[in-house]
Amino acid sequence: MIDVQARDVGADIAASPFAGAVEAVFAHACTVSLDDGRRLTLLAGSEEQGMRIITAFAGEWGRLHPHLHVGRRVAADRGVLSGSGFRIDYRRNAALWQSPSFPGCVPADGWRPGLLEAKAHLDAAMRGLAPEMTRTAAYLRFADLCRKLHRREAADQALHRLVGLGPGLTPSGDDLLCGLLGALAAAGDARFETVRRGVMPHLDRTTSASKDYLAQACTPWWTGLLHGFFAAIAEPEGDIPGAFRRLAARGHSSGIDQAAGLVTGLALAAGHSDFIPLS
Amino acid sequence: MTPLVHFFPNMYRDSVALMQLSTKIAQLPGIEAASAQMATDANIDLMVEAGLIDQRPAARPNDMLLVVRGEEASLQTALDFAEAALSEKAKGGDGTVQKVPPRAIVMALEDEAKGANLALISTPGAFAAAEAMKALKLGLDVMIFSDNVPVDEEIAIKRYGHARNLLVMGPDCGTAIINGVPLAFANVVRKGGIGVVGASGTGLQQVTCLIHQAGEGVTQAIGTGGHDLSEAVGGLTMLTALKQLGGDPETRVIVLISKPPAKAVADKVLAAARATGKPVVVCFLGAALADVESRGFDCALTLEEAARRAVEALKSGKATFRSDHGASAELQGRAKRLAASLGLGRKYLRGLYSGGTFCYEALILLQDVLPALQSNTPTKQTARMPDLWRSSGHTIMDLGDDDFTRGRPHPMIDPALRLERISQESADAETAIILLDVVLGYGAHENPASVLAPAIEKARAAAGGKGAPVFVAQICGTDADPQHMDRQAEILRAAGVDVSFSNAEAVALVRAVLENIKG
Missing domain, CATH: 3.40.50.261 (Succinyl-CoA synthetase domains)
Structure with missing residues (x-):
C-alpha cells in the first residue's frame, strides 16, 4: 500500500464518502467515474486546478501510476481516496481550490487594453505551433461556430463537429470551447447558454479527461490557469505575460487553445469587431 | 492501397509525442502517410472526410488511433515501430522552473504575503480546520469565516492555538478588526484604547460602532465564533484574547460580549478577565445584572450599554450609562x-x-x-x-x-x-x-x-x-x-x-x- 499526498483539491470533491471506478488512465492523468454519475480527474505534474480535480505532486505520480487500472474500484472517506494498493490524502495538506466567481458583465472599456496585449502574446505563441491537420480543422470550425452563435440550430451543428476535434488528451476543439464558455460566462452574455446547451449532449464524443473540463466549463466553473489569464486581462495592472505563459504551458497546445477561446469570447462579448481573433 | 487502422485502448501520449511518432512512421521505407490521434468521433470524422480511412473503426474516445498508408509489406513494420515507441516510458519536462502563484499558505508566506501574521480562512467547513492547523503551525493567528466545522476539530485547533498564544477566531467568525484592519463584516472604526472580544458578529459591530460614535476607538475587536463559550469548547479563544489584550499596553479597557455562557465557562472567562488587571465591561446578553455584578464586574445589559460604559470607564474610570x-x-x-x-x-x-x-x-x-x-x-x-x-x-x-x-x-x-x-x-x-x-x-x-x-x-x-x-x-x-x-x-x-x-x-x-x- 502506498500513501500519496495530493497538492491541490477542488472544493466540489466532497469530504463525505463517495465511490466509483477508474474510467481511463493516461500518462499524467486519470479519470474516475463516480457511482453518483459525476466524475473527478486526478492530475500530476500540472499547475492546473479545478473544482473536480485532485492534483498530485509530479514525484508522487510515478509511484501511483502503476496502481491505476481501468475498471478498478476506488472509494473516498474522510478526505482519503483509496484503491487497490494506494491511498491519496487530499485533505490534510492539500490546498483547496474554489472556482472564483464570474463578474457577469462587460466593463466600460470592454477589457480592450488587456485583450489587445493578450492577443499579441497569443498570436506569437500560435505562430510557434507546428501545423497539425485536426487542430487546424478545429480552429476553422470554431471560427464557423463564432459566426453562428446567434442562430441556435446552426450553432448546434457547428458544436457537433467541434467537440472532440483535435490532437491530444484535451482536443483543441474542446479547449477552444472551454475558453469561449469562460469568456461568455464572465461577460454575462446570453450566448453562453447557446454554447452550453449545444455542448452538453456531445460530451460523450470526446475523451474522458476533456469531458470533465468541458462539463466544468458548462457549470460554469473556472479552472485555475484559465481564470488566472482572465483576471490578468481584466485587471488594470494584470500580469498578462506571466498568466499567459502559465496557461500556455498546459499540455502541448491546450493552454494556447484555451487562451484563444477566451480572448475570442471576450472580444465577441464586448463587441470588438475590429480584432476578434478567430472569427 | 488499404490503410492500416489500429487502435490502442485507453492509450495517451501528449500531442507532441504523437506528432513526432506520426512523422517518424511516415519516414519509414514504404510508408506514405501516418497519423496518430485520440479516437474521438470528430477526429475520426475528419480522417474519413480527408480520405485517410474508408470507414469508422470501432474505437472509443479514450483510445489512440493510428492510421498508416503505404505498401502492404511495410505496414506491419510501422505497427511494430509504433508499439515499441508507445511502450517507452513517458519522458519528463525540460527541467526549467517557472514562478507559480501561491496555492498554499506556506507558499504565500514565502512570496507575496511575506511577513503576514494572520490567515483568513474561508473554505467549505470540512476543510477549514486542516487549513487553520497549517496556518497555526506556521505561527499565524487565524480567522475562520467558514461554518459547519465539526466541533471536535474546532476544539483541536483551539487547544493548539491556545497553548501557543495564537488566536483562532471562529469557526463561523464573521467580524473582526485587527490592528485597525476590518476583516469580513466589519466597520471602519478609529483606533483607541478599548479592546473588544465577542462571540457575536453583529454584537461586535454594534459595540465598536457605538464606541466610535462616542468619540473613542478600539485597539482590537476579536471575534471568537458562536461556539467558543460552549461547555465543549470552554472559551479557549476568549481566554487567549483576554491574555493578549491584558498584555497590550494600548488596551486600557476591555469589553466582553456573549450570550450567557455555562457557569464553568463563565468562571474561567471572568477569572481570566480579572487577571488582566484592567477595567472589564461584561455584556452577557440576557444574564441577570446581579449574576455579573456579584462577581465584581461592571455589567452591561445591552450592547449600547457595553459600548457607552466602556467609553465612560476609559474617560473617567466610572461607568454610569444605562439604556434607559x-x-x-x-x-x-x-x-x-x-x-x-x-x-x-x-x-x-x-x-x-x-x-x-x-x-x-x-x-x-x-x-x-x-x-x-x-x-x-x-x-x-x-x-x-x-x-x-x-x-x-x-x-x-x-x-x-x-x-x-x-x-x-x-x-x-x-x-x-x-x-x-x-x-x-x-x-x-x-x-x-x-x-x-x-x-x-x-x-x-x-x-x-x-x-x-x-x-x-x-x-x-x-x-x-x-x-x-x-x-x-x-x-x-x-x-x-x-x-x-x-x-x-x-x-x-x-x-x-x-x-x-x-x-x-x-x-x-x-x-x-x-x-x-x-x-
Whole structure:
C-alpha cells in the first residue's frame, strides 16, 4: 500500500464518502467515474486546478501510476481516496481550490487594453505551433461556430463537429470551447447558454479527461490557469505575460487553445469587431 | 492501397509525442502517410472526410488511433515501430522552473504575503480546520469565516492555538478588526484604547460602532465564533484574547460580549478577565445584572450599554450609562407621533432583522412586556413561529438565520428577501410597526438605504398611505464606513423611517409606541 499526498483539491470533491471506478488512465492523468454519475480527474505534474480535480505532486505520480487500472474500484472517506494498493490524502495538506466567481458583465472599456496585449502574446505563441491537420480543422470550425452563435440550430451543428476535434488528451476543439464558455460566462452574455446547451449532449464524443473540463466549463466553473489569464486581462495592472505563459504551458497546445477561446469570447462579448481573433 | 487502422485502448501520449511518432512512421521505407490521434468521433470524422480511412473503426474516445498508408509489406513494420515507441516510458519536462502563484499558505508566506501574521480562512467547513492547523503551525493567528466545522476539530485547533498564544477566531467568525484592519463584516472604526472580544458578529459591530460614535476607538475587536463559550469548547479563544489584550499596553479597557455562557465557562472567562488587571465591561446578553455584578464586574445589559460604559470607564474610570431610553421625553414624543399616525386595528410589531444578535437583544428587551412574542430564533421565554413565511401577533425574525439563507445570500448583502417581507408585513392590516436593522461596513450591501427606502415608500402607499404601519430602523455603522452612516439615515428619514443609532434605542421606541397604542 502506498500513501500519496495530493497538492491541490477542488472544493466540489466532497469530504463525505463517495465511490466509483477508474474510467481511463493516461500518462499524467486519470479519470474516475463516480457511482453518483459525476466524475473527478486526478492530475500530476500540472499547475492546473479545478473544482473536480485532485492534483498530485509530479514525484508522487510515478509511484501511483502503476496502481491505476481501468475498471478498478476506488472509494473516498474522510478526505482519503483509496484503491487497490494506494491511498491519496487530499485533505490534510492539500490546498483547496474554489472556482472564483464570474463578474457577469462587460466593463466600460470592454477589457480592450488587456485583450489587445493578450492577443499579441497569443498570436506569437500560435505562430510557434507546428501545423497539425485536426487542430487546424478545429480552429476553422470554431471560427464557423463564432459566426453562428446567434442562430441556435446552426450553432448546434457547428458544436457537433467541434467537440472532440483535435490532437491530444484535451482536443483543441474542446479547449477552444472551454475558453469561449469562460469568456461568455464572465461577460454575462446570453450566448453562453447557446454554447452550453449545444455542448452538453456531445460530451460523450470526446475523451474522458476533456469531458470533465468541458462539463466544468458548462457549470460554469473556472479552472485555475484559465481564470488566472482572465483576471490578468481584466485587471488594470494584470500580469498578462506571466498568466499567459502559465496557461500556455498546459499540455502541448491546450493552454494556447484555451487562451484563444477566451480572448475570442471576450472580444465577441464586448463587441470588438475590429480584432476578434478567430472569427 | 488499404490503410492500416489500429487502435490502442485507453492509450495517451501528449500531442507532441504523437506528432513526432506520426512523422517518424511516415519516414519509414514504404510508408506514405501516418497519423496518430485520440479516437474521438470528430477526429475520426475528419480522417474519413480527408480520405485517410474508408470507414469508422470501432474505437472509443479514450483510445489512440493510428492510421498508416503505404505498401502492404511495410505496414506491419510501422505497427511494430509504433508499439515499441508507445511502450517507452513517458519522458519528463525540460527541467526549467517557472514562478507559480501561491496555492498554499506556506507558499504565500514565502512570496507575496511575506511577513503576514494572520490567515483568513474561508473554505467549505470540512476543510477549514486542516487549513487553520497549517496556518497555526506556521505561527499565524487565524480567522475562520467558514461554518459547519465539526466541533471536535474546532476544539483541536483551539487547544493548539491556545497553548501557543495564537488566536483562532471562529469557526463561523464573521467580524473582526485587527490592528485597525476590518476583516469580513466589519466597520471602519478609529483606533483607541478599548479592546473588544465577542462571540457575536453583529454584537461586535454594534459595540465598536457605538464606541466610535462616542468619540473613542478600539485597539482590537476579536471575534471568537458562536461556539467558543460552549461547555465543549470552554472559551479557549476568549481566554487567549483576554491574555493578549491584558498584555497590550494600548488596551486600557476591555469589553466582553456573549450570550450567557455555562457557569464553568463563565468562571474561567471572568477569572481570566480579572487577571488582566484592567477595567472589564461584561455584556452577557440576557444574564441577570446581579449574576455579573456579584462577581465584581461592571455589567452591561445591552450592547449600547457595553459600548457607552466602556467609553465612560476609559474617560473617567466610572461607568454610569444605562439604556434607559423609555424615560426620555424626546423618545416619548417620537413614540406618540408614530402611534397617532397608525390606522385603526394596527397593533402588532414585526421585527425584520438581518443581524442575529440584534434580533436576540430585541427579544430579550421585549419578552417581559410582550408575553406572546414569537420568533424563528426564540429565547426560552418566547415562542417559535408556527409558520416562518407568515407572521402572526408580535413577531421578531432573524432573516439571516439558516432558515432563510439556504441557497441565497445573507440579507446584509442581498436585501431581496427582506424587501419581500416588508411588502408582506405591510399588507397585514394588524401590523403597526416594522422594525429593521441596517448594518453598514465592509461586506454589507453598498447602499442599503437606497433599496430599502423605495420599498418602504411603496409598501406604505399600498397599505393606504395615512394610517399605514410605521417603520423604525436602527443603523449600525460609522461616518467612516463606505456607505456613510449619516447619508444612510437621510435617505431613510426621507422615506418616513424613524432612525436610531443603537438597537436598544430602537427597541425602546417600539416599546413606547406599543404602550401608546394600548393606552
